[in-house]
Amino acid sequence: MSQKLAGRPVDGDGNREKQTPRTIRFYDRDWARIESHAAMQGMTAAELVRTAAIAATGDRPALADSDGYLIEQVDQIFRYVHILATAKRSEMLEDGRGEELEELIRGARELQAELNKRHQD
Numbered sequence: 001m002s003q004k005l006a007g008r009p010v011d012g013d014g015n016r017e018k019q020t021p022r023t024i025r026f027y028d029r030d031w032a033r034i035e036s037h038a039a040m041q042g043m044t045a046a047e048l049v050r051t052a053a054i055a056a057t058g059d060r061p062a063l064a065d066s067d068g069y070l071i072e073q074v075d076q077i078f079r080y081v082h083i084l085a086t087a088k089r090s091e092m093l094e095d096g097r098g099e100e101l102e103e104l105i106r107g108a109r110e111l112q113a114e115l116n117k118r119h120q121d
Helices: 028-040 045-057 064-094 098-120
Strands: 003-005 008-010
Antiparallel strands (some): 003 008
16 A cells, blocks of 8 residues: 555655546536535545545555545544533433443544554554
């Protein structure tokens, strides 16, 4: 697997790999579906098409180039969950839901650690 420099893959000589624009044709209705699905995933249509095409080759995981993006998203979600959990903590404890709260926090931390580990490999 190639190393990354500022989020972009680096070749064996330490140079940043360049992406070259390619032209492919889509019907307007198909491209609209791609754009809509990409937006729901928090990606551009080009990122979705690139990720899906690379995944189809079987060479790399579907989101290999998106690990940094995913980690940022999980970190942001973790922060939101933490804020909500902090705000709701006493209410949940009063309702006897402390174990549920701790399980949610534990699960978020495990996912965050797993994504960070995968990103470092």
